[in-house]
Amino acid sequence: MPGTLCDKDDAALDALGLLARTVTGIIERSQPPEPVAIDYVYDHHDLTIRWVRKGPELPLYWPPYQEAIAALSARESSAKQRQLRSGLLMERYFQIMPGPLPRGGDAQNTRDNLTAQSKHLNAIVDAYKKGGDLIEIGARAQKIASEFATICQYLIDLDPSMQTITCLQTCLQTCEAVPVACAKIKSGAIVDEARAAASTCLRNLIAVRDALRSIIYGFCIVTNNEAIPHFFLLRLLVPYSLIVKKSEDGIYRSIASSQLTKLLHNEQEWLFKLLQRMIAALSRELDGKVVFFLKGGRGLAYLLGTPERGENDWDTQILIDPHLPPDEWWRLYEWTRAIVDNMLLRDNFVFSANLMANAQSLAEATKTYATTKAVSAETVDKVIDNVFVLAWQDMIDENALGLDPLLSLESVWRDIADKPSGSCKAELIDVGIPRYYTIELLQQWRHVRGGINSVNGVPYPGASYFIDDLIDVIRESDAGISPSSNKRETRLARLLEVLGTDDAQLYVAWEQGFVKTAGLVLCQQQVSRVGLPRIRDLAWILLGQFCVAYELALDPGLAEAFDVVNSATLKDLIDGMSSENEIKQAGLVFKWCDAVSAMMTMHLAERGRFVLSQNSAIFGLTAQVAVAPKVSAVAEGSYAANLHRLFASPTIEGNVIPAEFAAIDLHYETCVSESEISDSQLDGFAQTVEQAASRIPAFGIVGKIDVLKTVNVFAKTSLPLGTTSYCPLLIRFSLRPRLSSNIVLNRVGPLAVSGLLELIPWCRGRAADVGEWATRWKLAETLGTLIAMEAAVLARPPRQLRAKL
Secondary structure, three states: OOOHHHHHHHHHHHHHHHHHHHHHHHHHOOOOOOOEEEEEOOOOOOEEEEEEEOOOOOOOOOOOHHHHHHHHHHHOOOHHHHHHHHHHHHOOOEEEEEEOOOOOOHHHHHHHHHHHHHHHHHHHHHHHHOOOOHHHHHHHHHHHHHHHHHHHHHHHOOOHHHHHOHHHHHHHHHHHHHHHHHOOOOOOOOHHHHHHHHHHHHHHHHHHHHHHHHHHOOOOEEEEEEOOOOEEEEEEEEEEEEEEOOOOOHHHHHHHHHHHHHHHHOOOHHHHHHHHHHHHHHHHHHOOOOEEEEOHHHHHHHHOOOHHHOOOOEEEEEEOOOOOOHHHHHHHHHHHHHHHHHHHHHHHHHHHHHHHHOHHHHHHHHHHHHHOOOOOHHHHHHHHHHHHHHHHOOOOOHHHHHHOHHHHOHHHHHHHHOOOOOEEEEEEEEEEEEOOOOHHHHHHHHHOHHHOEEEOOEEEOOHHHHHHHHHHHHHHHHOOOOOOHHHHHHHHHHHHHHHOOHHHHHHHHHHHHHHHHHOOHHHHHHHOOOOOHHHHHHHHHHHHHHHHHOOHHHOHHHHHHHHHHHHHHHHHHHHOOOOOOHHHHHHHHHHHHHHHHHHHHHHHHHHHHHHHHOHHHHHHHHHHHOOOOOEEEEEEHHHHHHHHHHHOOOOOOOOOOOOOOEEEEEEEOOOOOHHHOOHHHHHHHHHHHHHHHOOOOOEEEEEEEHHHOEEEEEEOOOEEEOOEEEOOEEEEEEEEEOOOOOOOEEEEOOEEEEOHHHHHHHHHHHHHHOOOHHHHHHHHHHHHHHHHHHHHHOOOOOHHHOOOO
């Protein structure tokens, strides 16, 4: 009989309860001590949280409102403020609405079938107690046994581990034996024997039902959070409740969740193997229609060739083609969500059955942790530090805030969990899906998608993904806006570990190419002097990021000045590297990087003001050279964004990235494609520009780049940069084919300017290609400002742009 399953069910609950008591002890040993109560939530439900419109009125923002909110909030100075601003803007038109998961899939159908068969079983038990027809009861019992057997076989087929779960095999055998027992219930049979046979069948079916319930309803919940501004988050987690008796509970929820997750995965080889198969199965099920990969610490462990060294939950990402039309993207998202939900529900079944089989292993590992590591004050301090330090600074880590729906949706979760002080969790699998219009989606689609590797069916990104991610969090920490600055050395060590992989060398060579194209000869010489290979590679990557961010290849004067100034600071840095400690040297390189970034940020702001001060000369030269028949001049890029911002009415809060130079495209109506623009046209235009520029005092040298079909006009006035100066690129004229008929242009002052609907995707695309942290931050702010300006001039979005997003 499967009655022994109830004992295993109790053992699993005891193990989950032990996790709660252990984490409670850790928090209560913090300084100052904080009385808390953490409990496993047994009566739980799967959950979807989404924004629902308050009324029929459409928001003014374009792109779709939630994506616009994410961009508009980018200008805020801290993660907490960005989240707060996002919430306030969303609440104008939407309200948070919790509900069940979307319906569909074999997992939900199996759960529904078990519920239906349980009702049928209850009905025939009642009939038996009331002295009902035994023959009818026996026939109905056989049908229920057949359905239970189908459910058993479904569960056994989900994962190889399920074939070893004794309970399921016993349940299946019991169901198969029901027809034999029911055969004794027949016309003419002795009533007592028939009732005894019916009683045996019903008791067996009740035992099977209870056993299946433990697995089918499981110890986990699946959540869909569609209320986060930047991405959708689908999760498999073990739910806990948290009551804090003195302080606000938000920070403690984060601490408790972190520790519960750590303990759940601690030394559980069975769980590692199980989750590895689950991730591989989800990858197969998605069938290449989207890009799927394992990220975070687990993904990094796969990159380093040590998957078993990964810790905590399995954090994954799904990318849906950002070039799809909005409605098609949304349909593919809904298909993806249905696949993921179904697989996570299946995973709940498999995890729950395996937890019951391995409850003793989890309990023993937790007891060992509780009696050794958790008792030391040092361990407690490390646990609390990671989150507490920021609470005192009135900041919350953006990653924790974004990935934790319980922090951002506290009141909703409290209502759903029916707990007075919120909830926490032990995480198993996270699936993040960046929203359609986000910079993150476009950046990863362009730069991560092509480098996905796979081990044991588990996809993970190449070294460049982890290098960029680690550089970003270190730069954030150095800028003082990351709450986890105490992890700096850990992240530096991890970055160096990634730089030591063969895969990283491809990325280093890629970034070296930008440095060489920009002509930074002096900087190259200095970087070559660095003795430790991984430190040298880090310097190459940061230099390459600067080259792309500041477009040094387009402005030889700026590149030369940058090379002179920063090769000198590099020399000082390298000369001062007395220690052979790689982490210390890496820290020094980042300090140099931060100094370069700060200097260039200030310089580019000054240069941007200079460019705008030359508007009269720029407009005048453009009017003189764009006089050929069927040629139209259109300002593009950062210059166009600045013109919109300068002439915006009404005035819009928010900044735009400084204009590097005036990018002006000249569109030839007679040319359908760029290949039709001839070298003679470029030469003739260059001569025209040179002659006209010579008559305007603001302009100096004029040059052309044949391969790009551009003519560059440099300023006569030099700008200082550090210890040197240069004459900046002031106008870049680009010869282009005729404009598409659906391009929207605006008139800003006397110049035609690319419309906001064109500049929004330009800005998003530029941000996606920039790796340098500070520049990308400014581009994100620019994106928000452009959207806000577009909102100011739109009474309603065009019908074709009203995406469901």
